[in-house]
Amino acid sequence: MSKVRLEIKNMIQNSIDKTNVKKEEEHSYKIDSIVNLDLIRDLTDDKEITDMLISKTTSLINLQIKNAISLGEIFTSVFDRLSKSGSKYDGLYEKWLQLNGVNKKTALRYRKRYELYSIVNNKEAIAIMPQKYVDLLYSEEDKAEYINIINNGGTYEEVVNLLKDKTAIPEKIEYNNIIDFDFSNCNTLFIDIEKKIENLKEKEKKELQKHLKKIEEILKK
Structure with a gap:
C-alpha cells in the first residue's frame, strides 16, 4: 500500500473512530411534528399495544435522527480533511464514498444537515426538519437570518412556516423575455x-x- 493511500486510510479511520467514541448526547426528540400519532392510535383499541407502538416509533425515529447526524459528521469530517489537503487528494472523497457504497448526493444531504445542526443552538429544529427544508435553508441567501431566528429560540415549525411562505410567493416573471423564438x-x-x-x-x-x-x-x- 502506497504512503498516500495509507495516510488516507488512517485519516478516515481516525475520523470514524472519533465519531464513535464521542458520547452521544442523551436526548429524545419530539416526534409529533414528524408522525401523525393519531394514525397509530387508530390501528387498535388496545391501549397497551398503542402505547407500545408509539414508544417504539419514537425510539425508531430518534435512532434515525441520531444516525443522520452521526453520518453527517463523518462525511463532513472526511470531506473537509481531504479538501484542505491540496490537489493530491482530488477525487478521493468520491472514490471513498464509492468504496463504502454511499451515493454522493446522499452524503451531501447528510453533510448539509450536519453543517446546519453544528451552528445552531436549538439543534432539534434542524435534527427533525424534513430534508427538502434543510436543502432550502442551506441554499437560502438569507440563511444567516434563519439561523439567527433558530438561535433566538425559533422552533422547527416557525422556521418551516417561514420557508413555506417564501417558497409560496411566485417569482415575478418578465413574459417578454420568455419567448425567444421566431414563429415565422x-x-x-x-x-x-x-x-x-x-x-x-x-x-x-x-x-x-x-x-x-x-x-x-x-x-x-
Missing part, C-alpha cells in the same frame, strides 16, 4: 422533416417525438 420560421423548419428525422440518433428521435406530441396537444386547444 415554422414553415421552413418542417421542410424535409422526414429526412431530418432519419439523420437523428435514436435518443434524439424519442426526444423529438415527445416534444411534437406536446406541440400537437397545445395546438388542438
Whole structure:
C-alpha cells in the first residue's frame, strides 16, 4: 500500500473512530411534528399495544435522527480533511464514498444537515426538519437570518412556516423575455422533416417525438 493511500486510510479511520467514541448526547426528540400519532392510535383499541407502538416509533425515529447526524459528521469530517489537503487528494472523497457504497448526493444531504445542526443552538429544529427544508435553508441567501431566528429560540415549525411562505410567493416573471423564438420560421423548419428525422440518433428521435406530441396537444386547444 502506497504512503498516500495509507495516510488516507488512517485519516478516515481516525475520523470514524472519533465519531464513535464521542458520547452521544442523551436526548429524545419530539416526534409529533414528524408522525401523525393519531394514525397509530387508530390501528387498535388496545391501549397497551398503542402505547407500545408509539414508544417504539419514537425510539425508531430518534435512532434515525441520531444516525443522520452521526453520518453527517463523518462525511463532513472526511470531506473537509481531504479538501484542505491540496490537489493530491482530488477525487478521493468520491472514490471513498464509492468504496463504502454511499451515493454522493446522499452524503451531501447528510453533510448539509450536519453543517446546519453544528451552528445552531436549538439543534432539534434542524435534527427533525424534513430534508427538502434543510436543502432550502442551506441554499437560502438569507440563511444567516434563519439561523439567527433558530438561535433566538425559533422552533422547527416557525422556521418551516417561514420557508413555506417564501417558497409560496411566485417569482415575478418578465413574459417578454420568455419567448425567444421566431414563429415565422415554422414553415421552413418542417421542410424535409422526414429526412431530418432519419439523420437523428435514436435518443434524439424519442426526444423529438415527445416534444411534437406536446406541440400537437397545445395546438388542438
